[in-house]
Amino acid sequence: MFLAWNEIKKNKLRFILIIGVLMLVSYLVFFLSGLATGLKDLNRESVDKWQADGIILTEESDKSLLQSSMNLDQVKEVNADESAVLGQISAIAREGDKKANIALFGIRKNEFLMPNVVEGKAFSKEKEVVASDALKEEGFKLGDTLELSSSEEKLKIVGFTNNARFNAAPVLYANLETFQEIKFGKGQNSNMEEQINAIVVRGNIKNSVSDKDLEVIEIETFIENLPGYTEQNLTLTFMIYFLFIISSVIVAIFLYVLTVQKISMFGLMKAQGISNLYLAKSVIAQTFILAFLGVAVGFILTLLTGQFLPAAVPVSFDIVTMLLYGIVLIVVAILGAVFSVLTIFKIDPLKAIGG
Incomplete structure (x- = not known):
């Protein structure tokens, strides 16, 4: 030395x-x-936020959330410590001259997918959303009314949550009714309005589903199959x-x-x-x-x-x-x-x- x-x-x-x-x-x-x-x-931010052990998708979805579609009635066949329904669509949100790619999550307010609100309040009725605070970087703020590229419906930001991006897109959390109206149109098809994309589960996931048309996927496996991840x-x-x-x-x-x-x-x-x-x-x-x-x-x-x-x-x-x-x-x-x-x-x- x-x-x-x-x-x-x-x-x-x-x-x-x-x-x-x-x-x-x-x-x-x-x-x-x-x-x-x-x-x-x-x-993976929003997925990690779930703190879940698995996600149930349709067998034919190839582990893709967007490609999965199931009926709300199938939730009754899930055997898990905790379960939460999830609907998801991707769209472009606009407000004036501001726009951003977003992922809209349709959830139930009383289930564990409901995010913590760090600013504003939680959604309490249709057309209200809690948004990822990443949208603040694009100039969006509380009270903004958003127009979506995939729908004529308008959404109002009533709250912000942190660490909520999915596939690099900020997430908007809304109730299931809002999600279904945006995705299927109000009253156009009552059968389609009962559709969701997935069921997120916590606890022992090994025998959590008996329906042969559904498969349970570990969260890490689901993340690894996100496009481009x-x-x-x-x-x-x-x-x-x-x-x-x-x-x-x-x-x-x-x-x-x-x-x-x-x-x-x-x-x-x-x-x-x-x-x-x-x-x-x-x-x-x-x-x-x-x-x-x-x-x-x-x-x-x-x-x-x-x-x-x-x-x-x-x-x-x-x-x-x-x-x-x-x-x-x-x-x-x-x-x-x-x-x-x-x-x-x-x-x-x-x-x-x-x-």
Whole structure:
């Protein structure tokens, strides 16, 4: 460690460049991890809000909430500790020159899907909705009357709730009657007006449904089957893992070049009786110091950047994940130093000093 630190102090510029490269790589890794977490939250916020264990959809829906359609009478066949009905449609909501993609949830006010209201009040009659506070970022406010692209009905925002987005769209919560009027039209088809999309359940879900036309799906499985959710996560995760490889290669190249430049010095040290193990420890210690400083600076810069990002940027930093990735970056950097260690082992002292 003494030899490693002294060489860093002696050749500051050279090693600052290595730290700078590692800092940029770690900064990108941390930012991508925050982006991955933020995008995951955009898709699943409202589902996590349910605190449910499973969701019951039709067998032929292919685990898609929108493709599922069942009759309200089928709720009686569900055997679960708690159950709640759910209807869902996607639409574009407009108020004046403001507009936003939304997901409308039709629920019963006395069931557990009813969200906590952080501003305003809960809906108490038809055409009233509790909206995700994400709509505030689009300029919507309490008392706004919304027009939906899929209906002639108008909805009034009477309250706001937090953490309520589904498939990246802010959620509007309304009673079942409002949902059914918007989806099917009032009084046009009494049979269709009894349709919902799903039944959300809590407790033991193994034998919660006996109807062969329905299937119960674990919540995590349901989330993984949301459109684009898995593909998006895999893409960002692949990018992060690829950056680990890049980090290892960069460190390996830099240290190998430095080692080649110091072959005569290493040869002289070996001729003086300094062991290969001592020199190897010195290179590993040097790599650890460089990687630690680069990752630490990247970590701090990432957190500082997060303080200045606009709310529209879907970034959410998970400190535990960031620390884990930081450790991985340091480890792969040390692995990249192995090539330099092997080069040192192969140095012939006599040849290195011109003997």
